[in-house]
Each structure stands twice: as structure tokens, then as C-alpha cells.
Amino acid sequence: MNDSSNCFPLQGMESVKPKTVCIFGTGDFGRSLGLKLLQCGYSVVFGSRNPNSSSLVPKGAESLSHTEAAKKSAIIVIAIHREHYDFLTDLADVLKGKVLVDISNNLKMNQYPESNAEYLAGLLPGCKVVKAFNTVSAWALQSGTLDASRQVLVCGNDAEAKEAVMEIARSLGLTPLDQGTLLAAKEIENYPLQLFPMWRMPCYVCAVLTVLIFLYCLVIEVFYPAATRKEDTSYLIVITIPNRVFPIVSLILLAIVYLAGLIAAIIQLYRGTKYSRFPDWLDKWMLCRKQLGLLALAYAFLHAIYTLVMPIRYYVRWAWSNYQMTQLKSNETYPLSNYYAWLSDTYVALGILGFFFFVVVGITSLPSVGNAVNWREFNFVQSKLGYLTLVLSTAHTLVYGGDRFIYPTFYRWYLPPSFVLSLIIPCAVLALKFILIMPCLDQRIMKIRQGWERKSKITNSSSLKI
Ligand SMILES: NC(=O)C1=CN([C@@H]2O[C@H](COP(=O)(O)OP(=O)(O)OC[C@H]3O[C@@H](n4cnc5c(N)ncnc54)[C@H](OP(=O)(O)O)[C@@H]3O)[C@@H](O)[C@H]2O)C=CC1
Numbered sequence: 347m348n349d350s351s352n353c354f355p356l357q358g359m360e361s362v363k364p365k366t367v368c369i370f371g372t373g374d375f376g377r378s379l380g381l382k383l384l385q386c387g388y389s390v391v392f393g394s395r396n397p398n399s400s401s402l403v404p405k406g407a408e409s410l411s412h413t414e415a416a417k418k419s420a421i422i423v424i425a426i427h428r429e430h431y432d433f434l435t436d437l438a439d440v441l442k443g444k445v446l447v448d449i450s451n452n453l454k455m456n457q458y459p460e461s462n463a464e465y466l467a468g469l470l471p472g473c474k475v476v477k478a479f480n481t482v483s484a485w486a487l488q489s490g491t492l493d494a495s496r497q498v499l500v501c502g503n504d505a506e507a508k509e510a511v512m513e514i515a516r517s518l519g520l521t522p523l524d525q526g527t528l529l530a531a532k533e534i535e536n537y538p539l540q541l542f543p544m545w546r547m548p549c550y551v552c553a554v555l556t557v558l559i560f561l562y563c564l565v566i567e568v569f570y571p572a573a574t575r576k577e578d579t580s581y582l583i584v585i586t587i588p589n590r591v592f593p594i595v596s597l598i599l600l601a602i603v604y605l606a607g608l609i610a611a612i613i614q615l616y617r618g619t620k621y622s623r624f625p626d627w628l629d630k631w632m633l634c635r636k637q638l639g640l641l642a643l644a645y646a647f648l649h650a651i652y653t654l655v656m657p658i659r660y661y662v663r664w665a666w667s668n669y670q671m672t673q674l675k676s677n678e679t680y681p682l683s684n685y686y687a688w689l690s691d692t693y694v695a696l697g698i699l700g701f702f703f704f705v706v707v708g709i710t711s712l713p714s715v716g717n718a719v720n721w722r723e724f725n726f727v728q729s730k731l732g733y734l735t736l737v738l739s740t741a742h743t744l745v746y747g748g749d750r751f752i753y754p755t756f757y758r759w760y761l762p763p764s765f766v767l768s769l770i771i772p773c774a775v776l777a778l779k780f781i782l783i784m785p786c787l788d789q790r791i792m793k794i795r796q797g798w799e800r801k802s803k804i805t806n807s808s809s810l811k812i
């Protein structure tokens with residue numbers, strides 16, 4: 347379990363790397379970090395309130411009083427909650443000049459006016475405080491799941507102290523990222539408290555679309571028959587309506603992913619340069635395209651599963667046997683309609699292919715897979731196959747709807763069938779894309795993306811500079 351293969355043992359750098367690291371606090375984090383340090387070749391000494399009763403301390407580590415432990419190392423990791431920092435002021439003399447590593451996190455964002463690290467630095471002005479390791483969990487340290495992709499955000503006012511802590515992080519097989527002075531500590535402390543920051547907006551968009559489309563389907567498939575024919579079709583709420591909502595929202599989300607890039611291209615064309623910032627909303631939209639795409643994929647999955655259970659549904663079996671009974675009673679066999687045979691097979695085939703390419707695009711957006719392909723390959727899959735997915739899914743919906751949208755009987759209370767709604771944005775996106783790939787526009791966009799600027803733009807910006 348405790349795999350030490352990630353460690354980079356101390357070799358020939360003893361002069362800059364302290365061999366002994368002191369850890370104050372024998373709690374979850376202190377013990378896990380101590381064990382990892384031991385595995386990576388450091389000797390570890392714990393400073394504890396009860397040095398003799400600390401049976402949980404990893405084998406090979408020493409456990410002493412805070413004062414005794416502090417004397418053994420120039421670097422002291424404070425694995426104690428901020429609320430208990432006060433006792434450290436009594437140790438100010440022995441801690442003077444030492445590097446104190448603040449690894450603490452808070453329970454809430456901006457819980458205190460100043461960061462824990464700045465608070466610690468204020469308590470012990472004679473020490474060099476470095477913020478680090480708070481983004482690494484005790485569990486990750488213990489389970490051996492750490493690797494170089496795990497980043498450790500580090501900040502501190504003393505460059506040497508910071509470098510010494512970053513060296514320890516590297517020795518543990520982690521990637522330290524220098525975030526500057528202790529002023530960055532607050533942001534670093536807030537970082538692990540963020541709850542899926544990139545997912546918030548896509549989830550809102552998805553939830554709002556889901557509710558709106560659900561209500562729309564409810565009106566035309568449940569309320570309309572109830573009001574006009576006194577028919578109870580409320581059972582449709584369980585499978586039929588969700589199985590309309592999922593593909594519709596999925597297709598709209600997928601189209602929204604590509605709409606952002608198209609709007610960006612139009613803005614660049616209009617401005618004649620790529621060197622001016624996009625509006626904020628477009629920046630945010632561009633940044634959450636992956637999340638929007640993955641939500642769309644999740645909905646497509648649900649649509650596929652909901653469609654597969656069709657044959658076992660009571661309602662479908664009833665409709666099917668009723669259809670056969672009608673033929674039996676009237677003693678006639680309805681002839682095979684070649685038109686509908688083609689339509690239904692094409693519709694299913696387009697759905698399967700669209701879903702397949704959607705899964706391929708989704709898989710390559712995962713970091714572990716994305717890292718294994720080069721930029722061109724990634725671009726090919728995300729852009730070309732992504733558009734292919736959009737074309738196939740839109741065609742799937744178009745064929746499903748067939749020519750129904752032209753018949754007034756399908757307009758209940760003058761509302762178009764739900765599939766018509768799902769086609770508006772995708773068709774607009776595909777039409778826009780079609781216009782933008784016309785050679786005259788496509789070449790201009792390529793030139794702009796390679797750094798070309800329109801003449802008037804250059805004159806304008808140079809006159810601005812003057
Ligand atoms: N657990 C985790 O995954 C992570 C934790 N952290 C941070 O690490 C710090 C410690 O967390 P964790 O190990 O989980 O907490 P624990 O409660 O498990 O351990 C805290 C330790 O602090 C010491 N302590 C408790 N009260 C006092 C006191 N009044 N005076 C002096 N020392 C005291 C104790 O050690 P002793 O009895 O030896 O004195 C205790 O074991 C926190 O700031 C937390 O935010 C950061 C990242 C991840």
C-alpha cells in the first residue's frame with residue numbers, strides 16, 4: 347500500500363536538503379506526511395504534547411516535546427489546526443530563524459481576515475513561514491496515489507526557505523508551483539475549498555434547460571391530452587418525457603460547446619485581430635466547454651439507456667399487442683412501408699454513430715487520454731470528430747422528426763413538437779460553421795490566428811500608442 351517508488355531519495359544534495367524534518371502534531375496529516383518523508387529517505391522527528399504516548403507515530407520516527415523536536419531541524423511542518431497556534435509563541439526563542447511550513451486549511455472560504463500562514467508569521471516574526479502541502483490530503487499521502495501531476499502550491503517571503511520546502515515536495519515526487527510571496531497564501535488556502543468551480547456554470551445551464559424542456563413536454567404531452575380529451579397520460583412523466591428531455595438537452599449542450607468557438611471566430615474576423623481580449627462572458631464560456639460537453643455526453647448516455655428499455659415497458663407492449671389485435675380483428679396485414687423502414691433504420695443508425703463518436707470525443711477530453719495524444723491529434727478529435735458528432739446527432743433528430751413539423755396536428759396549443767426546439771441551436775451552429783468554413787472566411791481566420799492584423803487595426807492601435 348505504502349509504495350515508495352514515487353520518492354526521489356536524497357543524493358548528493360545533503361548540503362541544501364535537511365536530512366531531518368520536524369513535524370509538530372501527530373494527527374492524521376502529520377503522521378501521513380511523516381511516513382512519506384521516512385519512505386523518501388528523510389529522518390523525521392515529531393513534536394507532540396504527549397511525546398511518550400504517541401504510539402501511532404510511524405515506525406522509525408522520533409517523538410519528542412515541541413522544544414526538543416524543534417532543535418533537531420531547520421524546517422518544521424506545523425501539522426496543527428490554526429486555532430491552536432497560540433502555544434507556538436512560547437517557543438519563539440527556539441523557533442527563531444527556522445522555516446515553518448504552514449499546511450493548514452480552513453473549513454470555509456475566507457474564514458479569517460488574514461490567511462493562516464500570515465497569522466502564523468505574525469505570531470512568530472522571527473521565523474520564515476512558507477505555505478505548502480495544503481492541497482495534498484492525508485489520504486493521498488498514505489495511499490501512495492501521489493505522482494508528479496499532483497501539484498503543490500507554495501508561497502513565502504523568504505526565497506531560500508521556499509526553495510528548501512519545494513525541494514522536499516520534489517523529493518516526495520510532487521510538483522511544487524511557486525505562487526510568490528505570502529500574500530498568495532489566502533488564495534492557496536481557498537483553493538481546496540472550491541467545489542467544482544469549472545462545473546458550476548455548465549451545471550446551471552444544464553439544470554435550467556432540463557427544467558424548461560421538461561415543463562414544455564409536460565404541457566404538450568400530459569396537460570394537453572388531459573385538457574382536450576380528458577385523457578390521463580401522466581405515466582409518460584417517468585420514462586417517455588425524460589427520454590425526450592435527455593436527447594434534447596444533450597444536443598443543445600453539444601451545440602452550445604461549438605457555438606462559443608464560432609462566436610470567437612466571428613469576433614476575431616470583425617476586429618481583424620486576435621490580440622484583443624474576448625468579452626468576459628465568452629472567456630468563461632470557452633473555458634467550460636469541456637464540462638458542457640461531458641454533461642451532454644452524460645445525457646446522451648441516459649438517452650441510450652432509456653431507449654434500450656423500451657421493449658420491456660408495459661405501455662409499449664400494450665401498444666404493440668393492440669396493433670396486432672387490430673390487424674387480427676380486421677383480418678388484414680398492414681403492408682411494409684419501405685419509406686418508414688428506411689426512416690427508422692436511418693434514424694437508429696445515425697443515433698448509434700453519433701453516440702459512438704460522442705464517446706470517442708468524451709474519452710479524449712479526459713486529461714490522462716488527452717496527455718497521450720499530441721496537439722494536432724487532440725484538435726482533430728475535439729474539433730473534427732466533435733462536429734461530426736453534432737452533424738450525426740442533428741441528423742438523428744431530423745430523421746426522427748421526419749416531416750412531422752409541417753402538419754398542424756402536431757402543434758398542440760400552437761406549440762411545435764419538442765424535437766423542433768432541440769434543432770434550433772444545432773442547426774444555427776452548423777449553418778454558421780458552414781459559412782465560416784467558406785474559403786474566403788476560413789483563410790482570413792487562419793491568418794488572424796497566425797498573428798495577422800488588419801491594416802486599419804494596426805493604424806488604430808499605433809495611433810493609440812502615440
Ligand atoms: N487531514 C488532511 O487530509 C489535511 C490536513 N491539513 C491540515 O493539517 C492540519 C492538521 O490536520 P489533521 O492532522 O487532519 O488534524 P488532527 O486533528 O488529526 O491532528 C491535529 C494534531 O494537532 C495537535 N494538537 C491538537 N490540539 C492541540 C493544541 N491545543 N495544542 C497543540 N497541539 C495540538 C495534536 O497532536 P499532538 O497530540 O501530537 O500534540 C493533533 O494530533 C490542519 O491545519 C489541517 O487543516 C491539510 C491538508 C490535508
Ligand SMILES: [Fe+3]
Pocket residue numbers: 593649697742
Ligand atoms: Fe435519439
